[in-house]
Amino acid sequence: MKETKHHIPFEITESLIVGLKVLIDSNDDNAILALLKDVHYADIAELLDDLSLDQATYVIKLLDSETTADILAELEDDVREKVLQNLSIKEIVEEIQELDSDDAADLLADLSPDRKQKVIAQMDDKDLVADVQELLTYAEDTAGGLMAKELVKVYETWTVAGCLRKIRAQAKDVKRVHSIYVVNKEEKLIGRLSLKDLLIANNEIKIIDIYIPKVDSVHVDEDAEEVAKLMAKYDLEAIPVINDNKVLLGRITIDDIVDVIIEEAEKDYQLAAGITQDVDAEDSILALTRARLPWLFLGLLGGVGAAVIMGGFETIIEDFPMILLFTPLIAAMAGNVGVQSSAIIVQGLANDEVRGSVNNRLIKEMFLAALNGIILALFLFVFILAWKQDFGTALAISLSLVVVIIVAGIIGTFIPLSLHKKGIDPAIATGPFITTCNDIFGILIYFSIAKFILNI
Amino acid sequence: MKETKHHIPFEITESLIVGLKVLIDSNDDNAILALLKDVHYADIAELLDDLSLDQATYVIKLLDSETTADILAELEDDVREKVLQNLSIKEIVEEIQELDSDDAADLLADLSPDRKQKVIAQMDDKDLVADVQELLTYAEDTAGGLMAKELVKVYETWTVAGCLRKIRAQAKDVKRVHSIYVVNKEEKLIGRLSLKDLLIANNEIKIIDIYIPKVDSVHVDEDAEEVAKLMAKYDLEAIPVINDNKVLLGRITIDDIVDVIIEEAEKDYQLAAGITQDVDAEDSILALTRARLPWLFLGLLGGVGAAVIMGGFETIIEDFPMILLFTPLIAAMAGNVGVQSSAIIVQGLANDEVRGSVNNRLIKEMFLAALNGIILALFLFVFILAWKQDFGTALAISLSLVVVIIVAGIIGTFIPLSLHKKGIDPAIATGPFITTCNDIFGILIYFSIAKFILNI
Numbered sequence: 001m002k003e004t005k006h007h008i009p010f011e012i013t014e015s016l017i018v019g020l021k022v023l024i025d026s027n028d029d030n031a032i033l034a035l036l037k038d039v040h041y042a043d044i045a046e047l048l049d050d051l052s053l054d055q056a057t058y059v060i061k062l063l064d065s066e067t068t069a070d071i072l073a074e075l076e077d078d079v080r081e082k083v084l085q086n087l088s089i090k091e092i093v094e095e096i097q098e099l100d101s102d103d104a105a106d107l108l109a110d111l112s113p114d115r116k117q118k119v120i121a122q123m124d125d126k127d128l129v130a131d132v133q134e135l136l137t138y139a140e141d142t143a144g145g146l147m148a149k150e151l152v153k154v155y156e157t158w159t160v161a162g163c164l165r166k167i168r169a170q171a172k173d174v175k176r177v178h179s180i181y182v183v184n185k186e187e188k189l190i191g192r193l194s195l196k197d198l199l200i201a202n203n204e205i206k207i208i209d210i211y212i213p214k215v216d217s218v219h220v221d222e223d224a225e226e227v228a229k230l231m232a233k234y235d236l237e238a239i240p241v242i243n244d245n246k247v248l249l250g251r252i253t254i255d256d257i258v259d260v261i262i263e264e265a266e267k268d269y270q271l272a273a274g275i276t277q278d279v280d281a282e283d284s285i286l287a288l289t290r291a292r293l294p295w296l297f298l299g300l301l302g303g304v305g306a307a308v309i310m311g312g313f314e315t316i317i318e319d320f321p322m323i324l325l326f327t328p329l330i331a332a333m334a335g336n337v338g339v340q341s342s343a344i345i346v347q348g349l350a351n352d353e354v355r356g357s358v359n360n361r362l363i364k365e366m367f368l369a370a371l372n373g374i375i376l377a378l379f380l381f382v383f384i385l386a387w388k389q390d391f392g393t394a395l396a397i398s399l400s401l402v403v404v405i406i407v408a409g410i411i412g413t414f415i416p417l418s419l420h421k422k423g424i425d426p427a428i429a430t431g432p433f434i435t436t437c438n439d440i441f442g443i444l445i446y447f448s449i450a451k452f453i454l455n456i
Numbered sequence: 457m458k459e460t461k462h463h464i465p466f467e468i469t470e471s472l473i474v475g476l477k478v479l480i481d482s483n484d485d486n487a488i489l490a491l492l493k494d495v496h497y498a499d500i501a502e503l504l505d506d507l508s509l510d511q512a513t514y515v516i517k518l519l520d521s522e523t524t525a526d527i528l529a530e531l532e533d534d535v536r537e538k539v540l541q542n543l544s545i546k547e548i549v550e551e552i553q554e555l556d557s558d559d560a561a562d563l564l565a566d567l568s569p570d571r572k573q574k575v576i577a578q579m580d581d582k583d584l585v586a587d588v589q590e591l592l593t594y595a596e597d598t599a600g601g602l603m604a605k606e607l608v609k610v611y612e613t614w615t616v617a618g619c620l621r622k623i624r625a626q627a628k629d630v631k632r633v634h635s636i637y638v639v640n641k642e643e644k645l646i647g648r649l650s651l652k653d654l655l656i657a658n659n660e661i662k663i664i665d666i667y668i669p670k671v672d673s674v675h676v677d678e679d680a681e682e683v684a685k686l687m688a689k690y691d692l693e694a695i696p697v698i699n700d701n702k703v704l705l706g707r708i709t710i711d712d713i714v715d716v717i718i719e720e721a722e723k724d725y726q727l728a729a730g731i732t733q734d735v736d737a738e739d740s741i742l743a744l745t746r747a748r749l750p751w752l753f754l755g756l757l758g759g760v761g762a763a764v765i766m767g768g769f770e771t772i773i774e775d776f777p778m779i780l781l782f783t784p785l786i787a788a789m790a791g792n793v794g795v796q797s798s799a800i801i802v803q804g805l806a807n808d809e810v811r812g813s814v815n816n817r818l819i820k821e822m823f824l825a826a827l828n829g830i831i832l833a834l835f836l837f838v839f840i841l842a843w844k845q846d847f848g849t850a851l852a853i854s855l856s857l858v859v860v861i862i863v864a865g866i867i868g869t870f871i872p873l874s875l876h877k878k879g880i881d882p883a884i885a886t887g888p889f890i891t892t893c894n895d896i897f898g899i900l901i902y903f904s905i906a907k908f909i910l911n912i
Contacts, residue, residue, distance in 0.1 A: 012808070012811070013811070014811045014812050017811070040690060042689050042690055042691075050811075164655065167655070168655060168656055195651050195652075195655075196651075199620065199623070199624060199651075200624055231714075232714050232715070232718060233498050234496060234498055235498075235711035235714075237693060237710065237711070254693065254710050254711075254714070255691035255692075255693070255710075257714075258687075258688050258691075258710070258713075258714060258717065259688070261714065261717055261718060261721075262688060262717060262721075265717075265718075265721030265724075265725070266803060268721075268725060269721070269724060269725055269728060269799060269803065270799060270803070272725060272728055272729060272799075273728060273795050273796055273798075273799030273800075273886070274792050274795060274796050274799075275796055275799060275800065279800065280800065280803065280804055280807070280809055281800050281801060281803070281804030281809055281810050281817070282804070282809055285820065285823055285824045285827060288800070288824050289824060289827055289828055292793075292796050292824075292828060293828055293831065293832075295792065295796075296789065296792055296793065296796075296828055296832060297832065297835075299785075299788050299789055299792045300785065300789065300832050300835060300836060302785075302788060303782065303784055303785020303786070303788050303789065304785065304836070304839055306781075306784040306785060307781040307782050307784070307785060308843075310780075310781045310784075311781055317777065317780075321773060321777070321780075324766075324773075324777075324780040324781075324783075325762075325763040325766045325767055325780075326759065326763050327780075327783060327784050328759055328762040328763070328766075328783050328784055328787040328895055328899060329755075329756065329758075329759020329760065329762060329763060330759070331784040331787060331788065332755050332758060332759050332762075332787060332791070332891065332892070332895055333752065333755055333756065333759065335788070335791070335891075336730050336751065336752055336755045336888050336891070337748075337752065339729045339730060339887070340729055340730050340731055340748050340751075340752075342729075343725060343726060343728075343729030343730075343731060344729075344731065344735065344736065344737050344744070345737060347722060347725065347726070347736065347737070348736055348737030348738070351736070352468070353736055353737055353738055354737050355468070355469070355470045355473070355506075356470050361737070364741065367741055368741045368744055368745060368748075371741060371745055372745055372748060372749055372752055375749065376749075376752060376753065376756050379753075379756060380756060380760070383760055387764075430729070431795070432792055435788065435791075435792070436788070439784055439788055443784060
């Protein structure tokens with residue numbers, strides 16, 4: 001068991017990073033060790049993310065493997081992969097043997113097939129090797145990819161006293177005992193016990209007489225996001241993982257699920273903002289460009305499309321140039337309404353709150369958009385009338401605004417719903433995608449209506 | 457302790473909701489009880505959110521208070537407030553006495569001051585009354601507002617055997633024992649024990665000899681979001697809460713923190729999409745309009761501003777009408793770049809990853825935007841040249857695009873950073889706010905540059 005030696009919250013400042021870099025560059029090992037003594041591995045991992053690869057590797061090689069194993073498990077994926085390339089097979093073996101099976105498997109998965117084999121061949125702990133090799137067979141974003149093999153398991157035939165003895169032995173390998181899982185002789189999960197129950201129970205009683213026969217579990221192939229939803233909804237701190245035959249394979253703890261929830265939320269937020277890859281503010285200009293350029297390019301195509309459409313309405317532009325002044329307004333409103341309605345659908349789908357038929361939802365959004373559109377159009381109508389004293393133009397633009405907002409709302413509702421139906425993550429539809437669609441449709445509708453009204 | 461009787465995941469279907477409504481309307485109590493038997497309270501709460509207020513109240517009154525207390529704690533705030541108004545003081549007292557102190561305090565906070573006093577006066581459990589009255593003094597979004605008073609606490613002078621006896625008594629009131637907190641005779645938190653440690657330890661040993669003296673804790677006034685960040689980062693499942701004198705006041709468990717993380721993520725996502733209040737797809741058209749209209753109105757003002765600006769460039773419009781065809785493109789690109797750069801800053805600030813000077817960050821964003829802008833402008837230049845064979849116009853528009861993208865990136869970076877510096881949540885700056893700012897600036901820059909180049 002690990003003792004908590006650090007003080008939280010630990011603040012990572014610019015000067016701390018600069019100071020650490022200076023110490024590394026001058027090879028002042030003692031000062032580095034003193035600086036990082038009692039600092040939590042999660043904080044050291046955050047510090048290392050801000051160093052160069054060589055500097056990070058230097059620190060990893062300097063610290064003892066008990067600490068660095070946990071640091072490696074916390075590092076960002078791209079940094080970790082590069083740091084691992086700088087470590088020898090022997091060093092990696094030392095790190096991995098310090099870790100729980102789930103973190104060990106994640107680390108191994110970052111190695112090349114060749115190095116992975118070499119590391120496994122040199123590992124002494126054959127139980128860990130077996131566990132890790134099993135875990136490596138599951139997809140990363142499934143229950144199997146999240147679970148650890150470490151858990152406390154008792155057989156239904158044991159007594160409370162026998163249980164306590166066995167648990168003391170098993171518990172040494174398990175960081176936190178959440179539940180004690182009860183299995184039958186075929187290793188099938190049949191129930192659970194809490195440590196608390198066991199403490200209160202009489203020593204001679206058999207497990208079969210006190211265990212709780214109903215126990216929540218997830219299938220090993222269940223989607224990681226679904227597991228996260230379940231654990232969040234039912235306030236679970238750990239959940240056992242089973243296979244088709246109900247054999248107990250491992251358990252997932254809430255700390256790993258918290259990471260899944262945060263990553264998922266960040267991904268959705270970035271998708272809505274038009275960022276296609278997981279980047280952060282500290283990434284390189286090139287990495288940020290790779291993540292940002294694709295949606296911008298889509299926006300460019302949308303803008304070019306809009307220009308071509310407008311170019312097709314040559315006569316209306318010549319006769320009523322005022323119409324052109326309001327195209328940015330129409331495009332912006334179409335984009336905003338589309339993003340709003342798609343965001344609500346995306347969130348509703350994520351929370352399993354969107355039920356009922358697609359038609360009902362589209363009708364609701366239509367009324368909603370119409371209400372919003374009419375209120376906004378009234379303001380716009382009054383403004384244009386006051387500004388240009390041209391009733392026909394004011395009417396044409398305002399009326400178009402209502403129709404554009406309704407269509408934008410419907411597109412924003414329909415696209416994520418239909419993507420979801422096809423099994424595609426609806427979050428990709430938010431942001432620039434909806435905005436661009438709506439820009440083009442909005443301008444097409446706007447000019448068509450304006451042409452129709454003004455030519456009467 | 458509660459047994460897990462339900463099967464998860466439990467699927468809430470449209471037909472289940474309709475069926476339940478029919479049963480309620482025909483007062484078929486036995487059928488309702490049979491239908492909801494063994495259903496988890498979190499699922500019943502989700503079902504009730506989809507019923508009318510009267511229907512929801514009917515179900516609450518029908519079920520036993522042990523179940524309904526948990527349901528009430530899970531209901532959405534607005535639904536709960538209304539259901540509580542339909543319950544008698546006596547009914548509310550029964551519900552509250554079933555709950556842990558944190559949920560009980562949340563329920564009481566939803567009552568009018570008058571009804572709150574009446575409920576408290578009728579509560580038998582005086583310990584719970586004292587706990588709840590203390591909890592009601594803390595702000596909702598602080599550690600104090602999140603914590604529960606239920607925890608397992610031992611004094612440093614006790615022995616392991618004595619501890620186990622006392623813990624068995626205390627543990628009956630505590631759903632899950634995460635850590636055992638060790639206090640001195642002044643009730644100051646001095647360390648912790650895990651149940652596992654206690655199980656492994658010898659009965660005669662004193663706590664003072666085996667406890668872990670360093671223990672993470674948060675101050676009772678700490679911001680809820682900061683607590684969430686801490687617990688997520690350091691993989692904590694529970695954290696004790698202390699006051700200025702280090703006196704142990706309560707503890708926060710990870711299940712409540714998961715809710716904070718999810719709510720925060722949803723709020724940020726909605727802000728980015730231009731939704732100002734917490735709404736979901738099932739809310740009424742009026743509630744959705746209230747949440748959506750403010751940002752749309754801002755967008756309308758932005759569009760009107762853009763129209764006025766463009767109106768001021770009359771001569772350029774008359775001489776070079778093509779310029780107007782590309783205003784939607786310019787506005788869209790300015791908006792997209794602004795949202796991208798602000799989203800990265802907002803997320804970086806949320807993760808405490810944004811360090812270093814504001815100037816450095818603006819310079820980085822400038823280079824990034826310039827790189828993106830030049831790539832996109834090259835495409836645009838070739839397209840316009842091919843379409844209209846007009847070198848001057850193609851140059852003017854493409855060059856403007858580069859400048860507009862750079863300015864949009866800088867605005868998108870600067871606004872959230874300066875809001876954060878002033879202690880305002882930078883998430884409000886994303887979405888429509890940045891988009892609208894950038895629309896106006898973008899168009900102003902676009903026309904100024906076009907006028908300058910084309911008039912040469």
